[in-house]
Amino acid sequence: MVVNSYPQALTIAGSDSDGSAGMQADLHTFFARKVYGASVITACVAGNSYGIHASVPMPTDFIDQEFADLAADYHIRAAKTGMLADSELINDVVKNYQKADFGPLVVDPVIMTKHGNQLLEESAFNTLRTALLPLATVLTPNFYESEKIAEMDITSAADMVKAAHKMQQMGAKNIIAKGSHAETDQTEVRDFVLLESGEEFWLSEPYHQTDRVNGTGDSLSACITAELAKGTPMKRAIEIAKQFVNTAIGSPIEVGHKFGPVNHWAAQDRDY
Ligand code: PXL
Numbered sequence: 001m002v003v004n005s006y007p008q009a010l011t012i013a014g015s016d017s018d019g020s021a022g023m024q025a026d027l028h029t030f031f032a033r034k035v036y037g038a039s040v041i042t043a044c045v046a047g048n049s050y051g052i053h054a055s056v057p058m059p060t061d062f063i064d065q066e067f068a069d070l071a072a073d074y075h076i077r078a079a080k081t082g083m084l085a086d087s088e089l090i091n092d093v094v095k096n097y098q099k100a101d102f103g104p105l106v107v108d109p110v111i112m113t114k115h116g117n118q119l120l121e122e123s124a125f126n127t128l129r130t131a132l133l134p135l136a137t138v139l140t141p142n143f144y145e146s147e148k149i150a151e152m153d154i155t156s157a158a159d160m161v162k163a164a165h166k167m168q169q170m171g172a173k174n175i176i177a178k179g180s181h182a183e184t185d186q187t188e189v190r191d192f193v194l195l196e197s198g199e200e201f202w203l204s205e206p207y208h209q210t211d212r213v214n215g216t217g218d219s220l221s222a223c224i225t226a227e228l229a230k231g232t233p234m235k236r237a238i239e240i241a242k243q244f245v246n247t248a249i250g251s252p253i254e255v256g257h258k259f260g261p262v263n264h265w266a267a268q269d270r271d272y
Pocket residue numbers: 013014015016021022023045052082083110112113114119214215216217218
């Protein structure tokens with residue numbers, strides 16, 4: 001079969017009915033970064049800007065078929081994971097990803113939404129650490145997820161650095177550990193990046209006072225995935241993703257009445 005030339009990326013994630021987060025945010029991001037987006041749906045979530053009200057996991061034989069169909073036709077050059085719900089789904093996704101040839105894997109270790117809804121069962125945390133993290137080309141935990149995965153409290157910049165090194169020892173190659181707004185003076189957000197080469201640095205972006213931040217983590221990891229699918233080097237892909245999300249947060253759109261989505265259009269076509 002002739003290999004397709006157009007960059008194609010894959011999101012392996014849950015569907016969020018209001019389109020602000022999960023698979024929908026990933027696909028918006030792929031589109032904005034001019035990468036074709038395919039999707040393996042792992043779960044369906046019913047919700048809106050007020051919160052999540054129901055959630056169902058997909059059957060694993062259906063997920064197996066989604067992977068098989070993509071592998072038989074598409075040329076996926078980078079993939080990302082989002083909501084994986086439980087240990088059974090994590091193990092199934094790991095099995096399928098190892099069989100396929102879908103390029104680097106960005107793992108967004110989705111555990112909890114901004115509304116406080118748990119999207120990964122606590123009993124699956126260990127499967128996340130031992131089965132999925134070793135496959136992660138990039139791991140993008142938020143502050144809370146870093147604490148859970150590294151099993152430590154993070155109360156300082158030094159703690160964040162320590163947690164990132166712990167997560168790298170668990171097998172993730174490159175880490176972008178996202179900072180907490182509460183940790184700063186609310187004028188900037190600082191994320192710690194630890195690369196496979198051992199290089200480490202902080203990324204800082206202005207803090208925006210807005211409730212329209214649904215899907216920021218999904219969009220950040222999706223943007224890294226899109227850039228990797230285009231062949232952008234790792235450090236640059238991470239820098240672009242950070243700026244992309246900051247631009248998307250900085251120009252809010254009026255959609256939903258509480259925690260609305262970020263604005264992917266504001267960031268599209270930017271040549272960062
Ligand atoms: O943003 C985290 C997230 C991931 N995946 C799904 C979600 C959410 C948050 O609402 O609904 C399906």
